[in-house]
Amino acid sequence: MDIVFKALADPGRRALLDQLHLNNGQTLTExxxxxxxxxxxxxxxxxxxxKANLVVPxxxxxxxxxxxNPAPLLQISERWLNKYEAACVRALADLERSLDEPxxx
Amino acid sequence: MDIVFKALADPGRRALLDQLHLNNGQTLTExxxxxxxxxxxxxxxxxxxxKANLVVPxxxxxxxxxxxNPAPLLQISERWLNKYEAACVRALADLERSLDEPxxx
DNA sequence: TTGACATGCAACTATTTGGTTGCATACTTA
DNA sequence: TAAGTATGCAACCAAATAGTTGCATGTCAA
Numbered sequence: 001m002d003i004v005f006k007a008l009a010d011p012g013r014r015a016l017l018d019q020l021h022l023n024n025g026q027t028l029t030e031x032x033x034x035x036x037x038x039x040x041x042x043x044x045x046x047x048x049x050x051k052a053n054l055v056v057p058x059x060x061x062x063x064x065x066x067x068x069n070p071a072p073l074l075q076i077s078e079r080w081l082n083k084y085e086a087a088c089v090r091a092l093a094d095l096e097r098s099l100d101e102p103x104x105x
Numbered sequence: 106m107d108i109v110f111k112a113l114a115d116p117g118r119r120a121l122l123d124q125l126h127l128n129n130g131q132t133l134t135e136x137x138x139x140x141x142x143x144x145x146x147x148x149x150x151x152x153x154x155x156k157a158n159l160v161v162p163x164x165x166x167x168x169x170x171x172x173x174n175p176a177p178l179l180q181i182s183e184r185w186l187n188k189y190e191a192a193c194v195r196a197l198a199d200l201e202r203s204l205d206e207p208x209x210x
Numbered sequence: 211t212t213g214a215c216a217t218g219c220a221a222c223t224a225t226t227t228g229g230t231t232g233c234a235t236a237c238t239t240a
Numbered sequence: 241t242a243a244g245t246a247t248g249c250a251a252c253c254a255a256a257t258a259g260t261t262g263c264a265t266g267t268c269a270a
Contacts, residue, residue, distance in 0.1 A: 002116050009114035010258085011107050021189060029216060041259060043218075062216055062267035070189040077186045084126060084175040115228085134246060146229060148248075167237035167246055 001080075004072045007052035012037060013045045017054065017068065025058075025065045106185075109177045112157035117142060118150045122159065122173065130163075130170045 007013055012035075019034050020026060028046070032039050046066060049055040053072050058065045112118055117140075124139050125131060133151065137144050151171060154160040158177050163170045 005110075005119070006114045009111045012258085014110070017189070027216075038260070039217085040261080044258075064217070068189065073186050073189050077182055077190065081178050081182045081186070084122070084173065084178050117228085132246075143230070144247085145231080145249095149228075169247070 001075070004052045004054065004076060007048050007054055010045065010048075012041070013049055016042065016045055016049060020055065020066060020068045025067050027063045027065060031066070106180070109157045109159065109181060112153050112159055115150065115153075117146070118154055121147065121150055121154065125160065125171060125173045130172050132168050132170060136171070 015035060016031065019031060023030075026034075028039065028042060031042055031046075035042060037045070046055060046057075050057055053069055056067045056069045058067060120140060121136065124136060127139075128135075131139075133144065133147060136147050136151075140147060142150070151160060151162075155162055159174055161172045161174045163172060
């Protein structure tokens, strides 16, 4: 899970995901054409995305196609975000209630 | 948005959010008791979370209470994750379809 | 088999980040 | 006012990360 968050933390890597979202199954060289990064830079970022299982590579002769895998995103959404979203209303209530209390602790 | 992703990338900061989720509105010193980090470390992480608007501080005399703000998480969930989740089925279809094609590009 | 293309790997540098230490400031209460 | 407590700030070090360069490997097609 940590590896997924870290993979998502970089704007370049999110741009990569966006590009694959736009056109799934691109090769490294294709990605180079659409993004303002060097090939080696993209290679490194792709490796991190693959480790996080956000991108799945598929060899096809001498071409390595890259496919988006939204599964880790679903996991984050379900197991992490929902927990906090549920606390949204409660958090606001807590905050407002505390505005006129003497002191916690 | 970038700042939120980066704030979420650190395990220590996620632990901080979890701790606040467990008991909202804690002071810095209270958080120190529950987490395995030095006060100065927590201070730094809190500053990053506050900049990302994931935590909202509220002065109360000499106590600075920290409250969770799930709004940025909602934004990520709505504007970013859903986009990819919608592509989930399509991505799988793309991948399987390409398994017997000669070549893209 | 040769040339062109697609990708991989390793080394290096620069920047960012996480963590620590020491001291300063401010509020509270006895 | 003095002691105790809550927090802030700045400097520093170590580790991780991003980005670049150069060369190697492997595939395809003429």
